[in-house]
Amino acid sequence: MLALASHAHAFDGIPNPLPGATAGDPQRGRAIVADRHVGLCLLCHSAPITEERFQGDLAPSLAGAGSRWTIPQLRLRIADSSRLNPATIMPSYYRTEGLTRVAPAHAGKTILSAQQIEDVVAYLATLKDTP
Amino acid sequence: MKAALAGLVVVALAASAQAPAPAQSSAQDMRKSGSAFMGESTRAMQRDDTQNPAMLWVANGEAAWHTGAKKSCTACHGDATKSMRGVAARFPAFDKSAGKVITLGQRIEQCRVGKQGMPPSKPEADELLALQSYIALQSRGMPVAPPRDAPTSAAAERGRALFAQRIGQLNLSCAQCHDANWGRKLAGATIPQGHANAYPIYRLEWQGMGSLQRRLRNCMTGVRAAVPPPDAQDLIDLEAWLALRAEGMTMESPGVRP
Ligand code: HEC
Ligand code: HEC
Ligand code: HEC
Missing domain, CATH: 1.10.760.10 (Cytochrome c-like domain)
Structure with a gap:
């Protein structure tokens, strides 16, 4: 994995898009968040995606995430939220090091690609209304 | 989706580093x-x-318990409601003949293979689950x-x-x-x-x-x-x-x- 350290300057955000990614697309991002096998977000979070019935409550609602956080802050929170809270249960979506017993099919791979993370960030940035 | 992620956090339920944790008071x-x-x-x-589908496995387990005449489970263990009472409640357990800690399923396999001469069961075989269910039922209500x-x-x-x-x-x-x-x-x-x-x-x-x-x-x-x-x-x-x-x-x- 590319060292995130070089991107995560102030430790509260990653200012630039992840390497190799183009501008995020909020529609694609929404689909990733909604898909339990891709984004997995709704396992833990709820989000204003009403067609998805079973949403988790292990984490704050994503509604309003775009007014709580800037794009660099959102990017860091998806890419590696353990930098903000080492004890968090939120997986680091752009990290491969420091993991144990990873299933062979997933070993050495990030949960989402750089482009998928940009898409998710672009979608979250549209979530301005709190519930 | 339940299959996707079945379980997450850390509040160690109990106790010190060496001694096994005591059950909570x-x-x-x-x-x-x-x-x-x-x-x-x-x-x-x-x-x-009468509604519990697992009772079908229990019934099959009870039948298997009696099958095989001289080499049946009954032949050696008699009435399971007595001989198997409390057994499932104390597995996994160290087994002398295996020389290691084994599960109830493995203990049953030892008798099926070793005493009855049956071929080893595949993992999750219905017959093994049936015997396990029947034996586990004999511990129902016990701690x-x-x-x-x-x-x-x-x-x-x-x-x-x-x-x-x-x-x-x-x-x-x-x-x-x-x-x-x-x-x-x-x-x-x-x-x-x-x-x-x-x-x-x-x-x-x-x-x-x-x-x-x-x-x-x-x-x-x-x-x-x-x-x-x-x-x-x-x-x-x-x-x-x-x-x-x-x-x-x-x-x-x-x-x-x-
Ligand atoms: C296994 C649980 C889990 C999963 C899966 C998960 N999160 Fe989180 N997330 C959390 C928790 C818990 C927090 C609360 C902060 C903390 O613990 O660090 C959090 C915090 C956040 C935050 C900042 C809090 C806020 O105000 O909104 C955002 C944004 C976020 N998650 C987005 C996502 C997205 C997008 C996904 C999927 C791509 C995702 N999360 C997947 C558990 C999870
Ligand atoms: C991401 C969350 C999560 C993690 C991590 C997790 N589990 Fe689970 N676990 C669950 C859920 C959810 C269920 C219940 C699923 C259902 O409703 O059938 C469950 C069920 C169980 C049960 C059955 C309980 C019962 O009453 O039938 C056991 C035992 C268990 N888990 C043990 C473990 C062990 C051991 C680990 C680690 C190797 C683990 N779990 C990791 C979420 C998790
Ligand atoms: C030929 C005799 C014989 C047959 C047949 C036999 N067993 Fe056993 N079984 C034993 C003996 C002897 C032990 C005790 C071994 C020991 O103490 O190490 C035992 C132990 C067990 C135990 C552990 C009991 C405990 O208190 O820990 C279980 C469970 C068990 N048998 C199940 C079965 C089942 C199920 C069958 C039939 C599929 C079966 N046995 C057939 C001789 C037999």
């Missing part, structure tokens, strides 16, 4: 059986033997009572460490779900405390009976962790820890799960 026992987290219809299904000998305690201690270890691509430990987040919703599933006092279970999602190890494999797959082969040491260690963690809780086998 009943005065502040916060432990709840998995059945307490189910919907009423599933609970009713478990409660009522979980893991043995405290040195090898079984050592297995539980290793299992406790594994339970607290973050694993898989999602980097979650068993404890993060079952100690720190039980009662919350993981998508549609309520996270139970992860006690093993009702196994084997009939799971509606499986449309069949399954062992505790099948459940543990599901949780490991959910966090995208490597899954050990059946009866691997890690799984036996986890089973031994789960037994100690549930010590004193009431056996409900055979359970029903959503």
Whole structure:
């Protein structure tokens, strides 16, 4: 994995898009968040995606995430939220090091690609209304 | 989706680094059986033997218990309602002839293969689950009572460490779900405390009976962790820890799960 350290300057955000990614697309991002096998977000979070019935409550609602956080802050929170809270249960979506017993099919791979993370960030940035 | 992620957090349930954790004192026992987290219809299904699909496996297990004339289980063990009472409540356990800690399923296999000359069962074979269900039923209502000998305690201690270890691509430990987040919703599933006092279970999602190890494999797959082969040491260690963690809780086998 590319060292995130070089991107995560102030430790509260990653200012630039992840390497190799183009501008995020909020529609694609929404689909990733909604898909339990891709984004997995709704396992833990709820989000204003009403067609998805079973949403988790292990984490704050994503509604309003775009007014709580800037794009660099959102990017860091998806890419590696353990930098903000080492004890968090939120997986680091752009990290491969420091993991144990990873299933062979997933070993050495990030949960989402750089482009998928940009898409998710672009979608979250549209979530301005709190519930 | 329940299959996708079955369990997450870390409040070590108990105690010091060396000695096995004592069961929590009943005065502040916060432990709840998995059945307490189910919907009423599933609970009713478990409660009522005429509705509990696992009783089909029990009936097959009872039939198998008597099959084989001279070499039947009955021939050596007699009436299971007496000879097998309390047995399931104290497995996994150290077994002298195996020289290691084994599960109830492995103990039954020793007799099937060693005493009856049967070919080894495939993992999750219905016949083995049937005998397991029948034997586990004989402990229903009894407290979980893991043995405290040195090898079984050592297995539980290793299992406790594994339970607290973050694993898989999602980097979650068993404890993060079952100690720190039980009662919350993981998508549609309520996270139970992860006690093993009702196994084997009939799971509606499986449309069949399954062992505790099948459940543990599901949780490991959910966090995208490597899954050990059946009866691997890690799984036996986890089973031994789960037994100690549930010590004193009431056996409900055979359970029903959503
Ligand atoms: C296994 C649980 C889990 C999963 C899966 C998960 N999160 Fe989180 N997330 C959390 C928790 C818990 C927090 C609360 C902060 C903390 O613990 O560090 C959080 C915090 C956040 C935050 C900041 C809090 C806020 O105000 O909104 C955002 C944004 C976020 N998650 C987005 C996502 C997205 C998008 C996904 C999927 C791509 C995702 N999360 C997947 C558990 C999870
Ligand atoms: C991401 C959360 C999560 C993680 C991590 C997790 N589990 Fe689970 N676990 C669950 C959920 C959810 C269920 C119940 C699913 C259902 O409703 O059928 C469950 C069920 C169980 C059960 C069955 C309880 C019962 O009453 O039938 C046991 C035992 C268990 N888990 C043990 C473990 C162990 C051991 C680990 C680590 C190897 C683990 N879990 C990791 C979420 C998790
Ligand atoms: C030829 C005799 C024989 C037959 C047949 C036999 N067993 Fe056993 N079984 C034993 C003996 C002897 C032990 C005790 C071994 C020991 O103490 O180490 C035992 C132990 C067990 C135990 C562990 C009991 C405990 O208290 O820990 C279980 C469970 C068991 N048998 C199940 C079965 C089942 C199920 C069958 C039929 C499928 C069966 N046995 C057939 C001789 C037999």
